[in-house]
Amino acid sequence: DTAVSQTPKYLVTQMGNDKSIKCEQNLGHDTMYWYKQDSKKFLKIMFSYNNKELIINETVPNRFSPKSPDKAHLNLHINSLELGDSAVYFCASSQGLAGGRGETQYFGPGTRLLVL
């Protein structure tokens, strides 16, 4: 059973298009996250939701919009895709709020997005 799953695993699209990445976790966790990993492997948080409420919203262009229909799902919608959006996007989840509470984050397999 996959704990944190993402679809699709690969996404190739043209500049200017709109695309979505879906994430689901079956761990019963309260908190979910989106991370972006760039071509140099640097991993940076984008968003975090706790019980469907937005907790963290880092400096991300407003073309990126997360949506959490329920605690088990956190989707990422990207409008007007740009070349610089090419990256690997990871979804993650934790039981409670991560960070100083020490909650382990469980990551999905990542979605490699390539914008042409």
Next chain:
Amino acid sequence: AQTVTQSQPEMSVQEAETVTLSCTYDTSENNYYLFWYKQPPSRQMILVIRQEAYKQQNATENRFSVNFQKAAKSFSLKISDSQLGDTAMYFCAYGGSNYKLTFGKGTLLTVNP
């Protein structure tokens, strides 16, 4: 803001030998957690080990152990009896009061046969 520095972009080790990956961090907080995550070529991020800052004792998980020096803000990872499957990118991460993890830039470890 917290920062995490991994000063070794790449390292290599012979199979069965021991290797230590370095990590330093900067924070003004007293209570926090530190983590090492592993990302093999499959791309999956996997937790290797975690340390609570208020615990003096260094965490260990089988062949993986840490050397946590709170005053020096240092958190190194030691891998004993290295195996080919340990080849991966290793990320050090800091978890503080702001509910998020801050990651270092990673160290690419190659285990050679």
